[in-house]
Amino acid sequence: MSVTPAVETDKDEFRTMHTELNTFSLALALVLVTLGMTLVLIMAAWHSGSEKGLRHWALGNLALTMGLVLNISQGLLHHSISQILAAGLMALGLGVIWLGVRAFKGSSQPQAGPIFAAVLVMLLLAYFHYIQDSAIARQASIGICLGVLALLSARELLVPARPPLRRAYWFTGGIMLLSGFGLLARAALGAEQTLISATEINLERSLQHATLLGVMVAQIGMAGGFILMTHYRTMLALQQLSEHDPLTGTLNRRSMHDRAQAVLEGAMHEELPATLVMVDADHFKRINDEFGHQTGDAVLCHLVTRIRQHMRSNDLLGRFGGEEFVLLLPGLDAGDAQEVAERIRTAICSHAEPISDQAVVLSVSLGVASTDIYGHDYTALVAAADSALYRAKAMGRNRVEVSTEPCDELRDNMALRLLSQFRHNLDV
Numbered sequence: 513m514s515v516t517p518a519v520e521t522d523k524d525e526f527r528t529m530h531t532e533l534n535t536f537s538l539a540l541a542l543v544l545v546t547l548g549m550t551l552v553l554i555m556a557a558w559h560s561g562s563e564k565g566l567r568h569w570a571l572g573n574l575a576l577t578m579g580l581v582l583n584i585s586q587g588l589l590h591h592s593i594s595q596i597l598a599a600g601l602m603a604l605g606l607g608v609i610w611l612g613v614r615a616f617k618g619s620s621q622p623q624a625g626p627i628f629a630a631v632l633v634m635l636l637l638a639y640f641h642y643i644q645d646s647a648i649a650r651q652a653s654i655g656i657c658l659g660v661l662a663l664l665s666a667r668e669l670l671v672p673a674r675p676p677l678r679r680a681y682w683f684t685g686g687i688m689l690l691s692g693f694g695l696l697a698r699a700a701l702g703a704e705q706t707l708i709s710a711t712e713i714n715l716e717r718s719l720q721h722a723t724l725l726g727v728m729v730a731q732i733g734m735a736g737g738f739i740l741m742t743h744y745r746t747m748l749a750l751q752q753l754s755e756h757d758p759l760t761g762t763l764n765r766r767s768m769h770d771r772a773q774a775v776l777e778g779a780m781h782e783e784l785p786a787t788l789v790m791v792d793a794d795h796f797k798r799i800n801d802e803f804g805h806q807t808g809d810a811v812l813c814h815l816v817t818r819i820r821q822h823m824r825s826n827d828l829l830g831r832f833g834g835e836e837f838v839l840l841l842p843g844l845d846a847g848d849a850q851e852v853a854e855r856i857r858t859a860i861c862s863h864a865e866p867i868s869d870q871a872v873v874l875s876v877s878l879g880v881a882s883t884d885i886y887g888h889d890y891t892a893l894v895a896a897a898d899s900a901l902y903r904a905k906a907m908g909r910n911r912v913e914v915s916t917e918p919c920d921e922l923r924d925n926m927a928l929r930l931l932s933q934f935r936h937n938l939d940v
C-alpha cells in the first residue's frame with residue numbers, strides 16, 4: 513500500500529519532535545538524578561563528621577550537576593559559552609571526585625589537578641569554537657578529558673584492599689572504569705559518525721540517548737559506591753575499636769578470649785597442639801615512677817613491637833590487663849613455645865631501649881602452658897600459664913617457666929598468688 517508524501521512528512525515531523533522531547537526528558541532526568549545523588553552525598557557528609565572524601569564527592573557531584581544544567585539549558589547563554597562552561601564544570605566535578613577518592617585513601621591531594629583539567633578542557637573547546645571551528649574536535653576534547661578523569665579515579669580504586677572494603681572499592685572502581693571507557697568510546701564514535709555522514713541524525717540521537725542513560729546509571733552506581741565505601745570503613749573502624757586495645761593495638765581481653773577459643777577448637781579438631789604464653793613486664797611500677805606514665809605507655813608499645821617480631825601470622829596476641837599480655841601459639845607444643853618465649857625474653861632484656869629519649873632497662877617474665885597437659889580450653893590454659901608466670905616472678909623475674917602442675921594444684925597456687933599480690937600491693 514502506498515503512502516502519500518504529505519502524510520510521510522507529517523510522520524517524520526512527529527517522529528522528530530518525539531525524539532527531541534525524549535532527549536530533553538532524558539537530560540532532565542539525568543540532572544535530577546545527579547542532583548538527588550548530590551543531596552544524598554551532602555547528607556552523608558554532614559553526618560559523617562570527619563570522614564574524608566565524602567565532602568569532595570558531594571562537591572564534585574554538585575559541579576557535575578551544574579555542568580549538566582548548563583548543558584541542557586542552552587537558551588540561557590550563547591551556545592558556545594554554555595558548552596565551554598558546562599564542559600569546564602563537568603571536568604572540575606570529576607576532578608574533585610578523583611581528589612575525594614585520594615582523600616578517602618589517605619593519599620596526597622594535588623588541589624590544582626581539577627582546576628587544571630577544567631581550564632584545559634575549556635581552552636580546548638574555546639580553540640575549537642573560535643579559532644578552528646570543528647564539532648569533531650570539540651566532541652573528542654570533552655570525551656577524552658572526562659574519560660581520562662574517570663579512569664584516574666578507577667585506577668585509585670581497582671587495587672587490593674582489606675575485605676569488605678575491597679568489594680566497595682571494586683564496585684565503585686568498576687563503574688568509574690566503564691564510565692571512562694564509555695566516554696572515550698563516545699568521543700571516538702561521535703567523531704567517526706560525524707565523519708561518515710552529517711545527515712545520520714537518528715544514529716547520533718541514539719548515541720546521545722545511550723550516553724545520557726549510561727551516565728544516569730553510572731551516577732547512581734557511583735554515589736551508591738561512595739556510600740558503601742564509607743559504610744564499610746566505618747564498620748571496620750568500629751570493629752577495630754571494639755576488639756583492640758587502644759594503646760598497644762593488641763586484641764583486648766574479651767576478643768582475645770573469643771578468638772583464642774575458636775583457634776583452640778580448630779586445633780582440637782585437627783588434633784594439633786597449641787601453647788599459651790603469659791608475658792608480664794618486671795617492676796613496671798618503677799618504670800612509671802621513674803620516667804612517668806607517658807614513657808610507661810611507650811614502653812608497653814615497645815614491648816608489643818618486640819613480641820610481634822617473634823610471632824607468625826596466625827599467632828594471637830592480646831592485652832590481658834595492665835602490663836600483662838597473652839600470646840597464643842597454635843601448632844606449637846610446650847618445648848617449641850618455650851624456645852619462642854626465651855627468644856622474646858632475650859630480645860627485650862638484652863639492652864636498654866631508647867624510649868621517649870630515655871634509656872629504659874626492661875625485662876619480662878613469661879609463663880608457658882600447653883594443651884598437652886591442660887587441654888584445648890582457653891581459661892584452663894590462662895590459669896596454668898599465669899601460675900607459671902607467678903613462679904617465674906617468685907624465682908627472681910626475667911625468666912621463662914613452663915607449667916606442668918596438675919589442674920587441682922593450680923587452684924591452690926592461684927589462691928597463694930592472690931594472697932601474695934595483696935601483700936605486694938600493701939608494701940608498695
Ligand SMILES: Nc1nc2c(ncn2[C@@H]2O[C@H](COP(=O)(O)OP(=O)(O)OP(=O)(O)O)[C@@H](O)[C@H]2O)c(=O)[nH]1
Nearest residue numbers: 793794795796797798800805806808809834835905
Ligand atoms: N603507663 C602505664 N602504666 C600502667 C598501665 N596499666 C597498668 N599500669 C601500671 O603498671 C603497674 C603494675 O604494677 P605491679 O602490678 O605492681 O607490677 P610490677 O611493678 O610490674 O611488678 P611485678 O609484676 O611484680 O614485676 C602499676 O603501677 C600500674 O599503674 C598503662 O596502660 N600504662
